[in-house]
Amino acid sequence: MSRDVGALGERTVATWCSQAGMAVNSSDEDKRGWDHLIEFTLTDEETEITGAPPDRDFREVKSFVQVKSTDSQGERVSIKLSNWKYLTTGTHHPCFILRLEFDGEDEPQRAYLIHVGEGLIEKVLKRLREVSGEDTQLHETYVSVTYGEEESLENESGHALRAAIVETIAGNPIRYKEWKRSHLTEVGYEGATLRVQGHAEVPSDYEGSPEEFIADLSAGLQSSIDLEVDEAQDLRFDDPTTLSSFPDQIRLNHKPETEKVKLIFSAGRYTRERITVDLYRPDEFIKEVPDGKRKIRFSMAGADLILAEGNQPLILNMKLPTEATLPLADLQPVAKLVLFLQEMYDKDQQFTVEVRDLTETSSGDGKHEIVRLSGSNFQPKATLEMLAHRIRNAWKVWKDLDMQGQVEMTVPHILENWEEYCLLKKAFRSEEVPVSLEYGLYKTYEEIYGTATPTVAIPHPFILEAATHGLIAGLVLIGEPEALGKKEGLHHYELVAKDTEIVYSDTFLKDAETPFNDVMEIRELCAERMEDESIFVHITTPPDEYHPK
Numbered sequence: 001m002s003r004d005v006g007a008l009g010e011r012t013v014a015t016w017c018s019q020a021g022m023a024v025n026s027s028d029e030d031k032r033g034w035d036h037l038i039e040f041t042l043t044d045e046e047t048e049i050t051g052a053p054p055d056r057d058f059r060e061v062k063s064f065v066q067v068k069s070t071d072s073q074g075e076r077v078s079i080k081l082s083n084w085k086y087l088t089t090g091t092h093h094p095c096f097i098l099r100l101e102f103d104g105e106d107e108p109q110r111a112y113l114i115h116v117g118e119g120l121i122e123k124v125l126k127r128l129r130e131v132s133g134e135d136t137q138l139h140e141t142y143v144s145v146t147y148g149e150e151e152s153l154e155n156e157s158g159h160a161l162r163a164a165i166v167e168t169i170a171g172n173p174i175r176y177k178e179w180k181r182s183h184l185t186e187v188g189y190e191g192a193t194l195r196v197q198g199h200a201e202v203p204s205d206y207e208g209s210p211e212e213f214i215a216d217l218s219a220g221l222q223s224s225i226d227l228e229v230d231e232a233q234d235l236r237f238d239d240p241t242t243l244s245s246f247p248d249q250i251r252l253n254h255k256p257e258t259e260k261v262k263l264i265f266s267a268g269r270y271t272r273e274r275i276t277v278d279l280y281r282p283d284e285f286i287k288e289v290p291d292g293k294r295k296i297r298f299s300m301a302g303a304d305l306i307l308a309e310g311n312q313p314l315i316l317n318m319k320l321p322t323e324a325t326l327p328l329a330d331l332q333p334v335a336k337l338v339l340f341l342q343e344m345y346d347k348d349q350q351f352t353v354e355v356r357d358l359t360e361t362s363s364g365d366g367k368h369e370i371v372r373l374s375g376s377n378f379q380p381k382a383t384l385e386m387l388a389h390r391i392r393n394a395w396k397v398w399k400d401l402d403m404q405g406q407v408e409m410t411v412p413h414i415l416e417n418w419e420e421y422c423l424l425k426k427a428f429r430s431e432e433v434p435v436s437l438e439y440g441l442y443k444t445y446e447e448i449y450g451t452a453t454p455t456v457a458i459p460h461p462f463i464l465e466a467a468t469h470g471l472i473a474g475l476v477l478i479g480e481p482e483a484l485g486k487k488e489g490l491h492h493y494e495l496v497a498k499d500t501e502i503v504y505s506d507t508f509l510k511d512a513e514t515p516f517n518d519v520m521e522i523r524e525l526c527a528e529r530m531e532d533e534s535i536f537v538h539i540t541t542p543p544d545e546y547h548p549k
Contacts, residue, residue, distance in 0.1 A: 009069030009100045010035070012108060016158030034064035034087065034095065040162065047171035058174045062093045063165050069100045069108075076146050077114070081131070082138035084124040087116045089184060092177040094169055098161070099147060112151040113164045120145060121180075122187050126237050129188070188236035195233040195240060196250070201226040211293050218286040219297035219306065220256045227252055256280045260358055263298060263305075265340050267351040273340045275300065275333035279355065296370065301330035305337065307353065307371050314371075314378045316341070320387075320411050325467040328398060328407045331391045338388035344375030351375065387411070390418040393425045400428040401471070403507055408467035420462050427475055427500045435460075435477055435497045440490030445481070456481050456495060459503070459526025461519050465510060472514065474504035474526040 010026065013036055017024040022040040042059040044050050049059050064087065068077050077099055087095040097114040114120075127143055153160040169176040202213045203226070216222040232246040258278040265273045277298040286294065295308040306315040316337070344351050353371045380388070394414050398404045414421070426433045437458065446452050457478050464471040479497035486492070503526050508514050516522055 005069045005071050005102055006067075008102060008106070009067045009098075009108075012069075012100060013038075013065070013067055013098070016161055018158070020158030020162040022158065022162060034083075035067045036065045038063050038065055038165070042166065042171060042173075046166045049172060049174075061165065061169065061173050064091060064093060064095045065098050066096070067098045067100065069102065071102050071104050073101055073103070073110070075148060076144050078142045078144040080139050081124070081127060081141040081143055084116075084143050085128060085138060088121045088124045092180045092184075093173075094165065094176060094180075096165070096168075097145070097147075099151075108156045111153040111156045111160070112147045113153055113161065113168075114145060114147050114151050115168050117168075118183060118187075121183060125184075125188060129237050129239050129241065132241060190238075192235055195235055196227065196229055197231045198227045198229040201228055201249075211290050215289045215293045215295045215308075217254055218256070218282045218289055219295040220254070220258075220280040221295070221297060221304070221306070223255065224251045224253045226250070256282065258299070261298075262356045262358055264354040264356060265337070265351055266354065267344060267349050271340075271343070271351075273336050275336060276358070277305070277333065300333040300337075301326060303334040303337075313373055314341075316378070316380070318384065322411060325408045325410055327405075328391075328395055328409055328466070329405055332395055335388040335391035335395070338380045338384055339392065341375075341378050342380050342385050342388075345379040347375055349375045387415070390414050390421065393418065393421040396425045397421050397428065397471070398466075400425075401505070401507055403469060407469055410467070413466065417464055420464055423475070423500075424462065424471075424473055427473075427502050428505075432498050433500045435495075435500070437477060437495045437497065438484070438492060439495070440487070440492045442490065444483075444491050445493075452483070453480055455479075458495060458497075459523045461522040461526070463519070468510055470508045470510055470514075472504070472506055472508065472516070472522060473502060474522050476501040476503050476526060 014024055016022075017038060020040075022038050025037045025039075027035055027037070039060065039062050042049065042061060047059055049057075066079065066083065066087070068079075077097060079097070095116040097116070099112040099114065100108040101110040101112075103109045123145075124143060127141075128138075131138075131141060153164055200210070200214075202210050206213050206222075208216075213222060213225070217225055227250050229246055229248055229250060232243045233240040234243055258280050260276060261279045263275050263277050265275075277300045280297040280299070282294075282296070289295075292309045295306050298305040298307075302318065302320040304315075304317040304319065306317065307313065308315060318334075320331075320334075340351075343349075351373060352369055353373070354369045356368070391414055394409070394417075395404055398407050423433055423435060437460065439458070441448070444452070445454060455478065457476050460475045460477055462471065462473045462475070477495060477497035478499045478501070479495050481493040481495045484492040484494055504522065516525075
């Protein structure tokens with residue numbers, strides 16, 4: 001009577017697991033592809049996962065093992081394709097074939113642990129793809145695998161079996177499962193994973209033609225398109241297979257790649273602006289855009305610039321946030337661009353737009369003239385031109401303080417403080433600054449100084465808070481006051497000054513301590529720095545009531 005070598009192998013596995021501190025659960029049926037579920041907890045020596053609290057302790061190892069026992073030597077083992085299917089795709093836990101060779105003895109003479117890993121997964125999945133669509137029973141089809149010294153256990157024991165499993169998963173069950181999950185998703189695909197045939201549906205709220213929509217999609221101005229699906233094919237192993245179950249409609253999300261380039265706007269020899277932008281690289285969608293409809297999109301903080309073929313060659317889409325805090329330096333490109341375009345429009349002047357690689361060499365490599373336009377092609381709105389001027393004024397003030405790269409602010413801040421920035425910019429650059437300043441006094445000039453028309457020097461303090469800094473500047477305004485009459489108990493005067501002098505300026509981190517307790521101390525500092533014969537007038541109205549007009 002021949003002996004049952006299979007049962008001998010089963011008992012061997014149970015004994016080995018007891019030796020090495022592993023729990024083993026046997027499968028009642030072999031239909032799932034495995035005979036034994038072997039479980040154990042990694043020790044500190046077996047893993048780098050140490051010191052984790054119980055709720056984050058992921059050192060538990062589960063491995064599915066099919067045992068193949070024989071009384072003869074060999075180098076190949078054959079297993080049903082139905083069993084292979086589970087061992088490859090049925091679980092993300094590690095799976096193995098344990099080959100035990102007894103040679104007629106009661107103990108195994110040789111043991112091999114074959115890992116169902118990268119190569120075997122690909123082999124099995126490819127075979128499953130080959131038999132798909134055929135009248136094939138998976139349990140009647142076999143796939144064999146070879147083994148040799150590389151799969152041999154160090155010795156015939158449970159400790160050697162455990163060590164081989166630990167080495168296979170590199171002591172990290174979580175990382176192993178992540179690898180297997182990823183490999184199952186990617187194996188057999190080169191490039192595209194699906195081929196979908198159908199027809200595109202332009203969104204109902206899009207106002208342009210289908211050709212215009214595809215042009216916007218290629219430039220990243222539209223992010224998705226709906227596709228009515230007629231047929232979908234899976235492209236694994238270069239063997240397209242029609243998918244019987246697939247949504248009737250899918251949304252293709254689209255985001256072209258971008259790269260940093262430099263745009264140069266030129267008009268004649270001397271008028272030139274350079275700005276760094278993101279160029280949206282057109283991809284395969286551009287092939288579907290008819291000649292005369294194509295678009296190139298450039299993005300900068302606060303705006304998109306679109307150069308297009310057809311009747312509207314230049315489009316500037318503003319998207320400045322109203323609440324977000326932005327680095328002042330990031331607002332410069334769009335401000336410079338708007339002011340350049342306004343100048344071209346006012347002069348009705350021709351200009352060119354070039355795109356250059358940021359790594360351009362002195363020989364001019366990477367320089368491409370992409371369009372030549374007339375100034376009449378684009379006129380910024382008056383509000384946009386106004387905002388651009390105010391951004392530039394704020395930039396110049398902080399640049400004079402050598403702080404332009406450190407300041408962040410909101411667009412409302414620039415709009416609300418534009419008068420101060422304009423005045424400071426001119427004062428910092430020793431330009432004439434005509435300022436009209438209205439203020440009130442409890443007593444008339446005659447009562448205070450004995451004359452109705454003194455030459456007055458008034459220190460005008462500014463406190464401008466950007467997101468990261470505060471600017472304090474004391475300006476001395478020199479001129480002759482004009483009486484406006486009495487109002488609400490105060491004698492009102494207007495001072496029109498053309499000459500200014502900056503007697504104090506500095507920057508402070510927001511919320512940091514300053515050398516002053518209040519605005520009056522700044523005024524007093526200004527007064528002390530005035531010439532002795534100058535007259536200092538205390539302004540009794542709150543500071544926010546006498547901003548320059």
